[in-house]
Amino acid sequence: MRRPAPVILTLLALSSAAHAAPASRTFAAGAYGYSLQAALQAIGDGQATLTVDGPLTCDAPAIPTHVEVVVARGGLLALGDKPLVVDGTLVAGRYPIFPPTGAVTGLKDPCPEWFGAGGRGLTDDTAAIQRAVDSVGGRPGSRLILSGKYAITSVELRQFGATIHAENAWLLPRPGAKADYLLRFAPSAHSATITGNLFVDMNYNLDYGCAINVNARHFTAHNVFFWRAKLAWLIGDPKWATSGVKGDAERGDSEIEIFGSATCHCLRAVEAVGANTIVKFTGCLLYSFPWVLPKDDPRKAAWEAEDMTTIRAIGGLIYIDSGAVANFCNKPLIDVQPIATTDPAYFADYGKVYLTAAHVECGNFFATSNPRGIVSAGRANSLSMIGCSGYLSSDNPVVTTDPLFVGGVLIQNCGFYREGRKSELAVIGNPKATVNIDPASFFDGAAKGLNAVRGGTQKFTDRLILHVQGADQKLSPAGDVVRFLAVCPLPDGNNFAACYDPHTGEFTCPYGGLSKVTVRAAMAARDGIATDTAEVQVLVNGTPGFTRRVVGFGAGVEYTIPALAAGDKVAVRMLSPAARTLENSVGTVLQITASRY
Numbered sequence: 001m002r003r004p005a006p007v008i009l010t011l012l013a014l015s016s017a018a019h020a021a022p023a024s025r026t027f028a029a030g031a032y033g034y035s036l037q038a039a040l041q042a043i044g045d046g047q048a049t050l051t052v053d054g055p056l057t058c059d060a061p062a063i064p065t066h067v068e069v070v071v072a073r074g075g076l077l078a079l080g081d082k083p084l085v086v087d088g089t090l091v092a093g094r095y096p097i098f099p100p101t102g103a104v105t106g107l108k109d110p111c112p113e114w115f116g117a118g119g120r121g122l123t124d125d126t127a128a129i130q131r132a133v134d135s136v137g138g139r140p141g142s143r144l145i146l147s148g149k150y151a152i153t154s155v156e157l158r159q160f161g162a163t164i165h166a167e168n169a170w171l172l173p174r175p176g177a178k179a180d181y182l183l184r185f186a187p188s189a190h191s192a193t194i195t196g197n198l199f200v201d202m203n204y205n206l207d208y209g210c211a212i213n214v215n216a217r218h219f220t221a222h223n224v225f226f227w228r229a230k231l232a233w234l235i236g237d238p239k240w241a242t243s244g245v246k247g248d249a250e251r252g253d254s255e256i257e258i259f260g261s262a263t264c265h266c267l268r269a270v271e272a273v274g275a276n277t278i279v280k281f282t283g284c285l286l287y288s289f290p291w292v293l294p295k296d297d298p299r300k301a302a303w304e305a306e307d308m309t310t311i312r313a314i315g316g317l318i319y320i321d322s323g324a325v326a327n328f329c330n331k332p333l334i335d336v337q338p339i340a341t342t343d344p345a346y347f348a349d350y351g352k353v354y355l356t357a358a359h360v361e362c363g364n365f366f367a368t369s370n371p372r373g374i375v376s377a378g379r380a381n382s383l384s385m386i387g388c389s390g391y392l393s394s395d396n397p398v399v400t401t402d403p404l405f406v407g408g409v410l411i412q413n414c415g416f417y418r419e420g421r422k423s424e425l426a427v428i429g430n431p432k433a434t435v436n437i438d439p440a441s442f443f444d445g446a447a448k449g450l451n452a453v454r455g456g457t458q459k460f461t462d463r464l465i466l467h468v469q470g471a472d473q474k475l476s477p478a479g480d481v482v483r484f485l486a487v488c489p490l491p492d493g494n495n496f497a498a499c500y501d502p503h504t505g506e507f508t509c510p511y512g513g514l515s516k517v518t519v520r521a522a523m524a525a526r527d528g529i530a531t532d533t534a535e536v537q538v539l540v541n542g543t544p545g546f547t548r549r550v551v552g553f554g555a556g557v558e559y560t561i562p563a564l565a566a567g568d569k570v571a572v573r574m575l576s577p578a579a580r581t582l583e584n585s586v587g588t589v590l591q592i593t594a595s596r597y
Contacts, residue, residue, distance in 0.1 A: 123151065325355070366400075505571050519592055
């Protein structure tokens with residue numbers, strides 16, 4: 001029996017025809033007197049393309065979703081008194097399609113050239129870019145497309161989710177311009193983004209506060225490259241630190257991520273302001289090298305007199321993951337300052353900078369400053385460097401802190417080098433500031449051990465912090481505290497030598513306390529005899545913590561005290577059967593080993 005092939009083919013053909021896409025319909029605006037309203041009436045409700053090659057009068061309130069408008073070079077959308085709402089699609093090349101006046105909103109992926117931007121860096125493109133930014137309105141997924149070189153005064157993005165997509169585009173200040181910023185993301189521009197490759201050349205202009213100000217949360221940027229800027233990134237609002245308005249200091253722009261950015265020949269890379277401002281740089285080059293203007297350039301003196309601190313956090317938190325940071329001047333690479341909060345839930349805390357696996361080149365890594373004299377209560381680390389490496393470009397201390405700073409400094413598992421280094425690693429201005437610096441992270445340092453840090457409260461494990469020998473002293477049978485005489489230099493002893501008083505024989509525990517304090521003492525009696533029976537006591541605040549009875553020419557003791565608080569006093573007392581005189585020699589010695597966690 002033969003198969004009914006013709007019937008099956010007929011059914012397939014009918015099925016295919018039923019699912020075929022509707023035929024494309026194209027309408028020319030000129031056929032309807034270049035009236036948008038007339039053209040839309042002719043189009044009706046079906047999908048259609050409207051081509052525009054002349055001045056189209058926008059006498060309808062909106063372009064509906066089912067209409068695509070294609071504007072050829074020479075075409076123009078003549079806007080009316082009310083904003084034109086674009087719900088459909090608008091297609092054009094990089095040429096003007098809008099007049100200098102009138103508003104449009106809802107555009108998908110507009111470019112400044114549609115609004116008259118020259119895009120060659122030769123004209124003032126400020127108004128064109130601002131109109132292009134504003135033309136997006138609330139349309140989700142739309143981007144401002146930058147493809148040229150634009151000279152502007154300043155532009156502000158205000159839309160939620162605003163996105164700039166730069167196709168190797170350049171932004172630069174127009175000649176003679178002054179402003180707080182070149183580009184700003186306002187607080188309403190939550191979840192804004194920069195994608196592509198954007199180059200910003202500030203051309204040594206000192207009349208700008210910054211190049212890009214991010215004053216919005218959940219901001220993300222990729223591949224933004226700065227040249228010759230006074231300050232590349234400003235995160236937050238500087239007024240929060242100085243206004244004195246209740247609640248301002250607690251503000252912040254957080255969840256900010258910046259990837260692959262670079263600052264080249266700039267004075268400063270980033271400043272973050274606000275107790276709740278948090279920004280993370282991943283794989284970025286934050287680089288300050290101000291010495292590039294030629295000697296005969298009239299801008300040179302003013303440029304080189306500016307602040308050159310590469311990274312500054314005023315109450316804010318900056319994370320730097322991988323990448324590289326560097327400066328080549330006598331200013332700190334990183335500076336943190338406190339911010340005066342009024343909400344009791346917040347500390348008046350210094351800013352914080354945390355670096356992980358970054359390459360670092362500079363002379364002074366980190367400093368704190370306190371221009372407003374704010375008393376801080378924050379105790380967290382304000383500097384954390386873990387797994388970093390690089391080169392020390394000077395012999396300055398790599399960390400310096402002001403007298404009001406009581407936070408912490410942590411440098412661990414790093415590798416930094418400079419041949420012939422002589423200075424200390426850190427000079428800490430307040431004994432309450434905690435320091436945990438691994439000296440092995442710095443090669444070729446003259447200062448070793450805990451002596452590499454002057455001041456502060458260091459964290460360490462099982463270090464010999466005191467060695468005192470000799471005691472030209474006559475002991476009574478009733479017992480006397482042994483007054484050891486000569487404090488000997490130790491790699492870990494400089495910060496503890498002043499804790500021992502040779503006039504009283506007492507060691508006073510410094511601020512920060514000590515743990516696992518092991519006291520070792522040996523007393524050799526010059527006139528002792530083999531049958532002498534003596535007692536040696538380790539005193540803690542005048543009370544015997546441990547007593548040992550010994551027989552012979554001298555006596556020795558070893559005892560570990562679990563913990564000492566700041567101000568606790570430790571001494572060794574010896575009771576002999578008769579008056580005895582101690583030898584002023586290496587045989588009479590006191591050693592203290594301790595930890596601080």
